[in-house]
Amino acid sequence: MKRITVFIVYFFCLHYCGYSQDRFIVQNAKQSDKVKFQLINNLIIIPVEINGVNLSFLLDSGVTKPILFNFLNVSDSLKIESTETFYLRGLGEDEHILAQRSTGNVFKIGDAVKLDQDMYAIYDANLNLAPKLGVPVHGIIGFDLLKDLVIEVNYSRSFLKLYNPDNYKYKRCRKCEIFHLEFYNNKPYINGVVELNERSIPVKLLIDTGGSDALWLFEDETKGINAGANYFHDFLGHGLGGSVYGKRSKVEALHLKNFTLKKPNVAYPDSLFIMHAKNHKERSGSVSGNILKRFNIILDYRNATISLKKNGSFNHDFNYNNSGIELAHDGYKFVKQTKDILYNQSGNDEESISQGLNILYRTDVKMVLKPVYTIVELRKNSPAERIGLKLNDVVVSINGKVTHHYKLQKLMEMFYDDPGKNIRLKVERNGIPLTFSFNLENPLKK
Structure with a gap:
């Protein structure tokens, strides 16, 4: 009996004793893991296991805590209990949205595990991303994953590489540019320069992997940021607070150190929809998926750096939806x-069929979704x-x-x-x- 008890304790520790309660840790001998993702409309959709249930989440560097879209009552299968009611704020007209906070959840992404993850469950059916993307999306995850690991985002081959920070070694890369990250409310910002209205304007941009556009700028006459005369009004996307509308145009160029992206698309969201996004007074806008996908990226929140290296998409044109x-x-x-199925009465052997003996066709009909x-x-x-x-x-x-x-x-x-x-x-x-x-x-x- 004693030997059995010792074995059970050993087995339990083999699987769980090394796990940290309060952060993600890659649990394997290499202390790194590769996770394939889907790139849909410039957005990264990753597999996430919560309390043993396999789901798909959007990787969004613009959010702090994981958010579960619970309009389909996914939480029933996750066996979670809501402990508190909160109101979350995001882009869109609505001021806030009702959410339930849950604690003590086990999150697993590849071999990266966190045993005590809190998250917010939202029951608003309007926040269902699946119809817009055409694939199931059960939630969003961002800062809580990114802060714990060094993450390589290989847009060109659609995978993430997750590393425990203490074991990550940078490789020399002469074609890379490394930027210092600034954080505000746990969100990462990068400095760049836009060429707009015949001026070079320094901008501080949120790195937003959860946005599918190229570039968002907040109109500000004191900085010389405005849409000018050549723009069109359009739907820009969905935020936690509802739909966002604004102007679309182009800038002459975006400079990220020695990288220059020519004539990228730019959106100027109407101020009504972004009032709380402008709480960070120095923020000029966001750089999002249609630009980020043109690089392979290393995110290292512990050292507050991001490394960019051009990939094969870098010189692709920036196009607009020309239909509306x-x-x-x-x-x-x-x-x-x-489906017509070929068969014969005397047998289905190849010789009978080739000689045309008693050949008949049967039409199979079935209804499919x-x-x-x-x-x-x-x-x-x-x-x-x-x-x-x-x-x-x-x-x-x-x-x-x-x-x-x-x-x-x-x-x-x-x-x-x-x-x-x-x-x-x-x-x-x-x-x-x-x-x-x-x-x-x-x-x-x-």
């Missing part, structure tokens, strides 16, 4: 699938709006391609094609089939 349409995954529908894609945003005065498309139109095909055969990201790429390209849409509106045709247009004024 935003699609979202809007559930599923049953679609009839047929396929995704539905709906227009959820329609830019005012865009070619799609002018031709008569409307919100909630269900898009059945684009240029002859049946939409349910494609992922959302692949469909949206068609709207970023060159101005002048013809787009033919078949839609259903209240069950009635309709056909539309229009040409893509550059939304910026000539």
